[in-house]
Amino acid sequence: MSKEEKKKIFNAQLLKRVFVFAKPYAGKFYLSVVLALFLAVFSPLRPLLINFTLKKVNTQSEEVASVMQFLLYITIIQIIFLFIETATKFLFTYITSWLGHKVVKDIRVEVFQKILHLNLRQFDKTPIGTLTTRTINDIEAINDIFAEGFIPIIADLLSVIAILAAMFYTDWRLTLICLIPFPFLIVATYLFKESVNKSFVAVRNAIASLNAFVQEHISGMQIIQAFTAERREMNKFNAINQRHRNANIDAIFAYSVFFPVVEIILAVSMGLLVWFAAKDALHLDATQATAISGNIVAFALLLNMLFRPLRVIADKFNVLQMGMVAAERVMVVLDNQDALADTPGAVNQQIKGEIEFKHVGFSYLQGTPVLKDLNFLVKAGETLAIVGHTGSGKSTIIQLISRLYQHQEGEIKIDGHAIEKFTLQSLRSQIAVVLQDVFLFSGSILDNLTLRDPSIPQSRVEEAAMMIGIHDFIESLPGGYDYNVQERGATLSTGQRQLLSFLRALLFNPAILILDEATSSVDSNTEVLIQKAIDLLTKGRTSIVIAHRLSTIRKAHKIIVLEGGNLIEEGTHETLLAKQGSYAGMIEAQMKKDGD
Numbered sequence: 159m160s161k162e163e164k165k166k167i168f169n170a171q172l173l174k175r176v177f178v179f180a181k182p183y184a185g186k187f188y189l190s191v192v193l194a195l196f197l198a199v200f201s202p203l204r205p206l207l208i209n210f211t212l213k214k215v216n217t218q219s220e221e222v223a224s225v226m227q228f229l230l231y232i233t234i235i236q237i238i239f240l241f242i243e244t245a246t247k248f249l250f251t252y253i254t255s256w257l258g259h260k261v262v263k264d265i266r267v268e269v270f271q272k273i274l275h276l277n278l279r280q281f282d283k284t285p286i287g288t289l290t291t292r293t294i295n296d297i298e299a300i301n302d303i304f305a306e307g308f309i310p311i312i313a314d315l316l317s318v319i320a321i322l323a324a325m326f327y328t329d330w331r332l333t334l335i336c337l338i339p340f341p342f343l344i345v346a347t348y349l350f351k352e353s354v355n356k357s358f359v360a361v362r363n364a365i366a367s368l369n370a371f372v373q374e375h376i377s378g379m380q381i382i383q384a385f386t387a388e389r390r391e392m393n394k395f396n397a398i399n400q401r402h403r404n405a406n407i408d409a410i411f412a413y414s415v416f417f418p419v420v421e422i423i424l425a426v427s428m429g430l431l432v433w434f435a436a437k438d439a440l441h442l443d444a445t446q447a448t449a450i451s452g453n454i455v456a457f458a459l460l461l462n463m464l465f466r467p468l469r470v471i472a473d474k475f476n477v478l479q480m481g482m483v484a485a486e487r488v489m490v491v492l493d494n495q496d497a498l499a500d501t502p503g504a505v506n507q508q509i510k511g512e513i514e515f516k517h518v519g520f521s522y523l524q525g526t527p528v529l530k531d532l533n534f535l536v537k538a539g540e541t542l543a544i545v546g547h548t549g550s551g552k553s554t555i556i557q558l559i560s561r562l563y564q565h566q567e568g569e570i571k572i573d574g575h576a577i578e579k580f581t582l583q584s585l586r587s588q589i590a591v592v593l594q595d596v597f598l599f600s601g602s603i604l605d606n607l608t609l610r611d612p613s614i615p616q617s618r619v620e621e622a623a624m625m626i627g628i629h630d631f632i633e634s635l636p637g638g639y640d641y642n643v644q645e646r647g648a649t650l651s652t653g654q655r656q657l658l659s660f661l662r663a664l665l666f667n668p669a670i671l672i673l674d675e676a677t678s679s680v681d682s683n684t685e686v687l688i689q690k691a692i693d694l695l696t697k698g699r700t701s702i703v704i705a706h707r708l709s710t711i712r713k714a715h716k717i718i719v720l721e722g723g724n725l726i727e728e729g730t731h732e733t734l735l736a737k738q739g740s741y742a743g744m745i746e747a748q749m750k751k752d753g754d
């Protein structure tokens with residue numbers, strides 16, 4: 159752990175931010191602090207009571223019966239004390255954990271809410287695994303700040319102070335003698351804390367790597383098996399696992415050394431106590447000597463109590479520190495301002511469908527422009543086809559129209575208004591996008607089609623499916639519309655997934671349709687269905703189609719040809735062919751390929 163991360167434990171500002179999340183549960187929070195205080199003061203009472211009892215019994219010269227009665231009372235009081243202490247401890251543990259979990263849930267919801275609204279470019283630079291770790295593991299560690307870290311540490315410190323006070327009150331000289339081995343305990347605790355901390359960090363890093371590795375390799379299993387890379391990947395996995403194991407063993411080593419050392423120090427303290435007390439007793443007369451026995455018993459009990467929190471305090475500091483590091487990381491996500499918000503004055507407005515690009519320039523990464531001075535116009539209800547080589551910026555154009563990315567230069571207008579004038583909700587709800595690679599969520603087909611929009615009844619879904627011609631296919635799946643799509647739709651073919659995404663677009667009946675046609679070839683039966691679906695979808699609707707199929711391109715009202723982010727040709731199929739330029743060349747190549 160770096161120096162900087164070490165300081166986090168004392169980072170009051172960060173702690174304050176975490177505690178802001180506990181505000182709704184302020185009552186419980188204060189209750190836990192009060193309970194901690196109560197426990198600290200209450201626990202040393204029992205040993206003191208024993209001391210009192212022993213003294214009383216040893217010095218009393220009354221008859222046996224009254225002594226027995228006294229002992230009975232004391233025993234009852236002890237039992238009541240014990241009961242109160244146990245009940246308070248239970249309440250304290252329960253409340254701090256309860257608090258931690260409430261806070262964790264609230265933070266997690268807020269973080270996911272944040273992630274849902276982040277600009278897409280944030281996901282280009284943040285690995286998915288990292289965001290998963292933030293929302294799951296890191297937030298879990300924040301729980302520990304409450305359940306095992308901050309409040310319990312305060313409770314422990316309070317009880318150490320109270321016990322020491324009780325010891326000094328009983329016999330300050332004996333207390334000092336018992337404390338002689340304490341410097342060793344402090345050194346041992348410090349060394350232990352440092353060592354365990356290092357291993358903790360290593361364990362966590364190893365777990366993060368393990369997570370990322372397994373996640374990625376299961377996603378890419380097809381490639382691994384197809385290229386028989388199993389052994390190489392296994393070796394890599396072994397190496398990461400070894401790191402994980404070594405880090406854990408280091409931590410276990412520190413624990414196994416520390417706890418016996420603490421026991422030895424406690425034993426030395428006890429030894430000193432008995433030695434000095436006994437030595438003193440030698441010089442006293444019988445009654446005084448017996449009176450001292452009460453002190454010794456009380457001290458033995460108090461010493462045990464004193465060591466209990468000291469044994470675990472190093473551990474708790476580590477937990478607190480880890481929690482703080484995690485909290486800091488989570489706050490970075492919460493502080494991310496890169497979420498697209500509506501521009502002030504944006505309105506919900508019905509879209510007719512005219513789209514115009516005026517001198518639009520855009521780059522994903524500063525300094526590498528992807529679109530340059532782009533100009534074109536699509537009239538409402540017409541279809542624009544975009545053609546161009548791979549990487550020419552076709553998909554980028556459609557990302558800009560739904561404002562998934564924000565263009566930097568020029569203006570994009572819909573119905574004559576800059577797209578920023580529309581609220582994101584109204585803009586995106588009126589544009590349906592069929593992407594190049596279709597993403598399906600695990601869940602039923604129906605949920606995937608409606609995206610859980612309750613305003614779309616199943617009857618309408620079935621009607622639309624019949625129009626597209628995949629109703630029979632969906633019905634043929636086990637469970638029909640309730641067929642459980644496995645992760646990313648792995649059990650469906652590319653063509654089937656494509657058709658499902660067409661159906662999804664049709665259901666939302668958008669003013670504008672954006673279609674990023676997949677290049678993959680499908681069987682001729684599916685091909686016919688896709689053709690039909692595209693015709694159906696684009697008919698009378700403003701459509702921007704990134705087209706690879708000649709038939710789709712040919713039907714477009716207008717075609718633009720992109721090359722390296724520049725518009726190099728524009729026209730209809732006929733005019734562009736007549737021009738004998740880039741487009742004509744591409745078509746010729748395509749026809750040759752199709753002819754084969």
Ligand SMILES: Nc1ncnc2c1ncn2[C@@H]1O[C@H](COP(=O)(O)OP(=O)(O)OP(=O)(O)O)[C@@H](O)[C@H]1O
Nearest residue numbers: 282522523528546547548549550551552553554555
């Ligand atoms: N998220 C991103 N971050 C950075 N660069 C990107 C990103 N997405 C695309 N690019 C780059 O922008 C350029 C245009 O990409 P785009 O996806 O628009 O191409 P395309 O014309 O759709 O290609 P294809 O026909 O292969 O789908 C490419 O050079 C690509 O590397």
Ligand SMILES: [Mg+2]
Nearest residue numbers: 552553594674
């Ligand atoms: Mg593309």
